[in-house]
Amino acid sequence: MQQKTALITGANRGLGLEAARLFLENGYRVVFAGRSLGALEEARRQLDPEGTRTSTLELNMTSPGLIRSVPGQLEAAGIQLDVLVNNAGVFPRDGDPVDGLRHALETNVTGAVALTLALSSHLLNAPEPRVVMVSSGLGSFGLCAGEGAPLSESNYLAYQTSKAALNMATVCLAKQFAGTRLVITAISPGWCRTEMGGAEAPRSAREGAEVIYDAATLPAGSPGGTFIGEDGPLPW
Numbered sequence: 035m036q037q038k039t040a041l042i043t044g045a046n047r048g049l050g051l052e053a054a055r056l057f058l059e060n061g062y063r064v065v066f067a068g069r070s071l072g073a074l075e076e077a078r079r080q081l082d083p084e085g086t087r088t089s090t091l092e093l094n095m096t097s098p099g100l101i102r103s104v105p106g107q108l109e110a111a112g113i114q115l116d117v118l119v120n121n122a123g124v125f126p127r128d129g130d131p132v133d134g135l136r137h138a139l140e141t142n143v144t145g146a147v148a149l150t151l152a153l154s155s156h157l158l159n160a161p162e163p164r165v166v167m168v169s170s171g172l173g174s175f176g177l178c179a180g181e182g183a184p185l186s187e188s189n190y191l192a193y194q195t196s197k198a199a200l201n202m203a204t205v206c207l208a209k210q211f212a213g214t215r216l217v218i219t220a221i222s223p224g225w226c227r228t229e230m231g232g233a234e235a236p237r238s239a240r241e242g243a244e245v246i247y248d249a250a251t252l253p254a255g256s257p258g259g260t261f262i263g264e265d266g267p268l269p270w
């Protein structure tokens with residue numbers, strides 16, 4: 035079987051880095067994408083000291099120009115992607131709430147959608163293309179809204195609104211690509227120990243990355259537009 039390639043945004047640390055490790059362990063090539071080439075280079079050297087199965091790509095999720103340039107850069111480098119993991123994300127907590135919302139929507143939603151659309155024709159050249167939207171249970175109405183909901187006490191306006199929007203974007207994109215081989219899935223990694231999740235989170239970054247990997251390797255014929263967590267399907 036031909037070696038597959040995954041592009042992971044925000045691969046320099048946290049869940050992105052652990053996902054990169056998992057893909058490499060499973061024989062994939064990995065494109066480390068992110069906004070600091072220095073940090074990406076350091077991360078990839080840690081996992082692939084020879085540099086034979088990894089490459090780096092400068093990508094800021096808030097830069098439409100950089101996003102548009104990705105397919106051309108990959109093709110110029112002779113790289114065919116099988117998997118796109120939209121992992122990069124922000125969790126604005128301080129400062130003006132409207133500025134935070136704008137920042138979260140631009141990075142977590144618009145950036146992920148723009149990259150998916152920019153890469154869709156490229157991905158459709160792969161035999162079993164997959165897109166993973168790294169969302170969150172904090173974006174689920176079923177888990178967060180209404181008295182007695184398991185996460186009803188969470189109230190992070192910018193982050194939760196952005197992840198709810200990312201979930202609906204996943205539903206819409208999955209409808210757009212229904213009938214093709216491209217399977218687009220939203221996942222929640224669970225609360226994990228990363229810079230964003232904090233040290234008190236119950237799950238390791240590795241456990242979170244496993245949810246990403248599972249969605250990226252769904253078998254042929256799997257439905258798109260599902261929302262999956264550590265224990266299976268989640269309510270939208």
Ligand SMILES: NC(=O)c1ccc[n+]([C@@H]2O[C@H](COP(=O)([O-])OP(=O)(O)OC[C@H]3O[C@@H](n4cnc5c(N)ncnc54)[C@H](OP(=O)(O)O)[C@@H]3O)[C@@H](O)[C@H]2O)c1
Nearest residue numbers: 044048049094095096121122123170225226228229230231
């Ligand atoms: N940790 C959790 O408990 C948890 C739970 C649910 C969902 N998630 C989701 O999982 C994903 C990864 O989170 P994490 O916990 O690994 O967070 P993290 O440690 O804070 O890492 C965030 C990553 O996103 C990158 N990033 C942020 N803004 C970017 C931009 N404009 N362009 C490119 N890259 C950007 C960061 O790059 P820099 O290093 O350059 O800042 C970093 O690589 C996020 O989408 C998050 O919402 C996390």
